[in-house]
Amino acid sequence: MSQEKIGISISPGFSTGTALLINQAKTLVERRKIKRKEIIQEINRFQKAVEISKEEVSAIRLEKDSSYKIERIEILDFNILILEDEILAGEVIDTIRRKLINAEWALNKVLTNKSKEFATVKDLYMQERLADFYYIAERITKNLRGNNDNIAEIKNNTIIVAHDLSPIDALKYCRTGKIKGILTDLGGTTSHTAIIARSMGIPTIMSLINISTSIEPGQKIYVDGYKGIVKWKVNKTEMTELEDLRSKYSLLQENLFEFSKLSGETKDNKIISIKANIEIPSEVKMAHKYGAEGIGMYRTEFLFTRKEQFPTLDEQTHDYKELFQNNLFNEVTIRTLDIGGDKIHDYYHQENNPALGLRGIRYSLANKEVFETQLRAILNVVEEENKKIRILIPMISTITEVDTSIEIINTLKQSIVKNHDNVLIGVVIETPSAAFLVKEISEKIDFISIGTNDLIQYTLAADRTNENLDSITSPFQPSVLRMLDFIIKNVPKDKYVSVCGEMANDINCLPIFVGLGVNELSMNYYSIPKIKSVLHGLEFNECKNAFNKSLEQTSPFKAKEVLSELITNNKF
Numbered sequence: 001m002s003q004e005k006i007g008i009s010i011s012p013g014f015s016t017g018t019a020l021l022i023n024q025a026k027t028l029v030e031r032r033k034i035k036r037k038e039i040i041q042e043i044n045r046f047q048k049a050v051e052i053s054k055e056e057v058s059a060i061r062l063e064k065d066s067s068y069k070i071e072r073i074e075i076l077d078f079n080i081l082i083l084e085d086e087i088l089a090g091e092v093i094d095t096i097r098r099k100l101i102n103a104e105w106a107l108n109k110v111l112t113n114k115s116k117e118f119a120t121v122k123d124l125y126m127q128e129r130l131a132d133f134y135y136i137a138e139r140i141t142k143n144l145r146g147n148n149d150n151i152a153e154i155k156n157n158t159i160i161v162a163h164d165l166s167p168i169d170a171l172k173y174c175r176t177g178k179i180k181g182i183l184t185d186l187g188g189t190t191s192h193t194a195i196i197a198r199s200m201g202i203p204t205i206m207s208l209i210n211i212s213t214s215i216e217p218g219q220k221i222y223v224d225g226y227k228g229i230v231k232w233k234v235n236k237t238e239m240t241e242l243e244d245l246r247s248k249y250s251l252l253q254e255n256l257f258e259f260s261k262l263s264g265e266t267k268d269n270k271i272i273s274i275k276a277n278i279e280i281p282s283e284v285k286m287a288h289k290y291g292a293e294g295i296g297m298y299r300t301e302f303l304f305t306r307k308e309q310f311p312t313l314d315e316q317t318h319d320y321k322e323l324f325q326n327n328l329f330n331e332v333t334i335r336t337l338d339i340g341g342d343k344i345h346d347y348y349h350q351e352n353n354p355a356l357g358l359r360g361i362r363y364s365l366a367n368k369e370v371f372e373t374q375l376r377a378i379l380n381v382v383e384e385e386n387k388k389i390r391i392l393i394p395m396i397s398t399i400t401e402v403d404t405s406i407e408i409i410n411t412l413k414q415s416i417v418k419n420h421d422n423v424l425i426g427v428v429i430e431t432p433s434a435a436f437l438v439k440e441i442s443e444k445i446d447f448i449s450i451g452t453n454d455l456i457q458y459t460l461a462a463d464r465t466n467e468n469l470d471s472i473t474s475p476f477q478p479s480v481l482r483m484l485d486f487i488i489k490n491v492p493k494d495k496y497v498s499v500c501g502e503m504a505n506d507i508n509c510l511p512i513f514v515g516l517g518v519n520e521l522s523m524n525y526y527s528i529p530k531i532k533s534v535l536h537g538l539e540f541n542e543c544k545n546a547f548n549k550s551l552e553q554t555s556p557f558k559a560k561e562v563l564s565e566l567i568t569n570n571k572f
Helices: 036-061 069-083 086-099 103-118 124-145 167-174 192-200 236-260 283-289 301-305 313-327 361-366 368-385 399-416 432-436 438-442 452-460 478-489 507-516 525-535 540-551 556-567
Strands: 003-006 008-011 014-022 158-162 179-184 204-206 220-224 229-232 273-278 295-299 331-335 388-393 423-429 447-451 496-500 520-524
Touching: 008 192, 014 179, 014 236, 036 086, 036 103, 036 124, 086 103, 103 124, 158 220, 167 179, 167 192, 179 192, 179 220, 192 204, 220 236, 236 525, 273 283, 273 525, 283 313, 283 525, 295 313, 295 496, 295 520, 301 313, 313 331, 313 368, 361 368, 361 399, 368 388, 368 399, 388 399, 399 423, 399 438, 423 432, 423 438, 423 496, 432 438, 432 452, 432 478, 438 447, 447 452, 452 478, 478 507, 478 540, 478 556, 507 525, 507 540, 507 556, 520 525, 540 556
Parallel strands: 014 158, 158 179, 179 204, 273 295, 273 520, 295 331, 331 388, 388 423, 423 447, 447 496, 496 520
Antiparallel strands: 003 229, 008 204, 014 220, 220 229
């Protein structure tokens, strides 16, 4: 009987290969007492292991064949920073001296204490940064023991199966060109390993609980990175079906890429610009490859969190310039810092209820130096590159926030930018408060973006990250559909309306936005060909009628049924 697990889809794609099990669990560390005369020897052993680890990371960092060099360097620099942390090393050395224990145990002891410091921080990002410390500790421990990774023994079409996978190991294994998939027990979408997997185009699924103890070495595995499903121990009938599915995906991908070359347009020639959401500048190339007509939203949070300190003006300016690499796009949308809630937040600024606290524009206005530095960097790029940038302000809930933000932007714009037409200001409508003020807000700005993820969360008063509330947080809830209808009807006809969030990726939601007459959909780049393929089969009037009918429903299941009827023939 076949086995199956479902996890978080990190990087799309469908692949087949044989399992290579690594890092099934953290290296077992035994406590060993040492004599006082052995202290210096043990410290030297620890310091040598640290230096070897640093050399290994630096060697990968200096490779010249990386097509996504900038983000990889940043991630590797972060790991080198940990290895060079004198405080961390000092704590280990001090523990060796005081406790008279071996280096492996001392290192483990220090990390255990550090994990307790992070234990009260519920933020996912901070948890994943703790994972980076553990990755480095694991590497040092291996070098203390003289363990070697048998990279040369890796065969073609290998699927890595691990309890957890460090970004260093991800780069080290994947650069062989033999890795066709990554499966891990742990990990999430914002981890450094996830970013590397996406940048390398390796089908990856994380949070597959106990996958590393469920699969045997050498076992044949089927990885569906689109749906986050992994299967093994399949019978002949299932194997045939999965092989057919692989062929179908392959053919579908080829066909979809033909749609990626087309503009976003309905069968009756209604234009909807299809753009990409990205987190790192290297994704610009992938967005262009998948048919994005621009960058609909650059999330800047990763830029602000990949180092211990917020990025400088020069660092941000350099980062934003990368968005215009190879002149693939002449206009991009940059969302200003959006921290708090389910996103990362300042480690030193903890709140009891961050989702309703100092997040988005609230944080920026409370930390004007951070806000103004980011705006200066954006405006510097506008002026130096002579490009158009749309500045997107998140988490608006009052008119005062809009007015204050505009005033700050315009003041800086006057002193930095000559062509003011190259700077457009927009806000994200993602709270009921902003939704009910959308008419007044629209009169003050150039465009709006409807952030469906948070709009659903705040409309339904339900945490969208809580798996137990999945049925409640449906985008087809009558209240959500009516909220979207209210927003669009109250936006002046001359204002540009974009939609971002998970609803923009969902083909079942397409009739909603076509029927509402939105100007733009911004989504994960790998969803673009699929969305375009379905969009070209729809007509404005039939979508409008279907959406109006969905508004009459009191059940999200009935509403979805009404909308999905239009695209049944286009769905794969």
